[in-house]
Amino acid sequence: MIAFENLEVRYAATSAPALKGLTLSLDRGIVGLLGPNGAGKSTLLKTLLGLLAPSMGSGTVLGVALDAAESAKLRARIGYMPEYDALIEDASAYEQVAFWGELSGLAPEAARDRAHEVLYFVGLDESRYRPVSGYSTGMRQRVKLAQALVHSPELIFLDEPTNGLDPDGRRRMLDLVLRVHAELGTGVILASHLLGDVERVADQLVILDQGQIKAAGSMAGLRKALAKRVELRFLDPLDAAQEAALSELGAVLEARNGLYDLELTEADPRGAFRWAEGQGATLVQVTPRHDRLDEVLLRALHPQTGA
């Protein structure tokens, strides 16, 4: 779906790069682009849309080269939901989405038909003729999503689509993201600083920080790595020799009050019981830590803390 190599982007020739030599290949699916504020997520999306020219490196999106000459071609096949809205307050959702359809290259009649369809898809069919000034934040976000979808793109970029939404609005938006992929077959890149959002919908994850990729891979792969994360509890505190020997089981990530967080070499925790027996220690509990995707993120962002 997307591949780039050594991609560097600067906002001014003399300023520090906002993206520092990124190399990545992404399959079609739902990609979560995760990182703190200022990480470079929006910059990457704008570059992949052809709105910013790389100062170095190259890439392709949907088989089209990242090149200024090709950018109009690219934008006809991509939908973009920006982080901030630029809606026209006294115009209705229907008018704006149809207008956007025309701007994206649809004939006026086709744009009007598609506006009805996509507003129905995002659940705004009943309020489509009302001015957006009276809309809730969730409704405004859904107008933006409808705008991004109106020209039936093969791929959409969503920049912080759950911004400002309450838990119910957030769930509704994420359900829509899943439906966009499942029902329309559209590839999705979702930029967010919220791990929970990404975890809920993505099948691939890219962690970006300070303009660099800190980790990337399939969610299934990350979860597999996480499957080896366990917490071990022993009946009696381990002595120093036993503690040192723990590394035979895998990497010790944290030790506190007789509890040890380990990344086992093997996913099967029975090896831990055999190891304890051999050491004359009694292992009383092995707790899987599959749920700790947030720690993967923290370790990617702050490897030196071992968090």
Ligand SMILES: Nc1ncnc2c1ncn2[C@@H]1O[C@H](COP(=O)(O)OP(=O)(O)OP(=O)(O)O)[C@@H](O)[C@H]1O
């Ligand atoms: N128009 C601009 N001109 C100059 N520098 C910019 C511009 N936009 C972003 N930057 C800088 O580029 C870096 C990456 O910003 P970017 O907006 O891509 O991050 P982000 O991960 O999307 O963060 P956020 O979630 O806050 O939007 C930051 O250092 C930012 O200050």
